[in-house]
Amino acid sequence: MGVIAPTMAPMLRRSLLLASLASPLATPALAFDKPIRLIVPFAPGGSQDVLGRLLAQAAAPGLGQQVVVENRAGAGGVLGAEAVARAAPDGTTLLLATAGQTTIAKAIGRNLPYDALASFTPILHLSDSPVALLAAPDMPVSDIAGLLRMAREAREPLPYASTGIGTNTHLIMEDLKARAGLNVEHVPYRGAAAAFNDLAAGRIRLMFVSVPSVLTSDARQFKVLGVTSRTRFPALPNTPTLIEGGVPGFEASIWTGLTGPAGMPPAVVAQIAQAFQAAMRAELFQSRLDSLGVTVNGSDGAAFGAMLQDDLARWTRVAAPLNIRLD
Structure with missing residues (x-):
């Protein structure tokens, strides 16, 4: 094999790299030294x-x-x-x-x-991962539309929990509040566990929380009304999206x-x-x-x-x- 001219070397290396990336069975194109x-x-x-x-x-x-x-x-x-x-x-x-x-x-x-x-x-x-919209077990609602209607018509702000000031669960609820005109008030917690306890006891009326937290918690502590994905989430196939529940285009991940x-x-x-x-x-x-x-x-x-x-x-x-x- 002849000597490769210096001007050709970069082209050859580039060609070899592209070929390597195109082949799922190829060895790594670049060698990491650690x-x-x-x-x-x-x-x-x-x-x-x-x-x-x-x-x-x-x-x-x-x-x-x-x-x-x-x-x-x-x-x-x-x-x-x-x-x-x-x-x-x-x-x-x-x-x-x-x-x-x-x-x-x-x-x-x-x-x-x-x-x-x-x-x-x-x-x-x-x-x-979407978040799930939860309501206290004693809330007289069974779906997203019912919860939104109650939160709009409430004379006093409904207290909602988040997992902390400035977290996903705080900002997602504030976005929903602004879009849907809800009368709700923020109560921050350090994590989901304490919030779940107060939600189960009715001291908190609603909250958003991560799907993994829902999947690993006692379902008797809350009502799962909706999720924020565009389509229904595979692990919660019977739970509608907020879009289905009457909030057009509302997604959060x-x-x-x-x-x-x-x-x-x-x-x-x-x-x-x-x-x-x-x-x-x-x-x-x-x-x-x-x-x-x-x-x-x-x-x-x-x-x-x-x-x-x-x-x-x-x-x-x-x-x-x-x-x-x-x-």
Whole structure:
């Protein structure tokens, strides 16, 4: 075989890379020289941690390296996101990202040590999980329309719970309040467990909460009236969407994505995206979807980046009149 001219070498490497990406059986196109860290900005044991560990295990073969999950909890996930934002953009440090460190964090005015969008490279929109609309068991309603009618006509504000000021469950209810003209009042809790107790006792009248929390709780504590997905959620097939219940176009998701530091080379982004897309198709992951309360998304970095911009705009609009102060 003849010597390849220097001017031809980049073209050959590019051709080999494209061929490798096109073949699902090809060996990794890029050789990572050390294990890849997937930073999960939450404590071990939660649904996000489980999701990250499943994906890390299934994605490793496509990357030619072990994917090591590193739990970096603290400050609502900001500490973990900061570690990724400051890492080298070589693809060996990744973030299991959620709105709590990115779009919602910026929308509610958190003092972040990074730019919520510009400090990261969007790689893949991994999954979505709707939230469920719950009512107290003694509420004289049986569907979304009945609850909305009661909340509009209430003489005194109906107290609703969230899992904390500025969280998904707070902002989603405030969005619904504004769109549907509801007379409700926010009561923040630290997590869902205490809120469930007060909901069961009737001290709280309604709340949004994550689907995994519903699936693992005593159903006698509440009435599940609706979900915020576009179509009915597989794990709750008998529960209508809010769109079906009379709120046109109302969707909301607790999304999870994969990002890395800003400035990652496109070829590195492409290989990581391919490996994690394959991981989401693996039986190891597919078999756990219902218990995790998620559906696969799989949108690429460009689509994920556009979604992040839309998500930021939405929650900025919702949060603006609330005058949230956290820092």
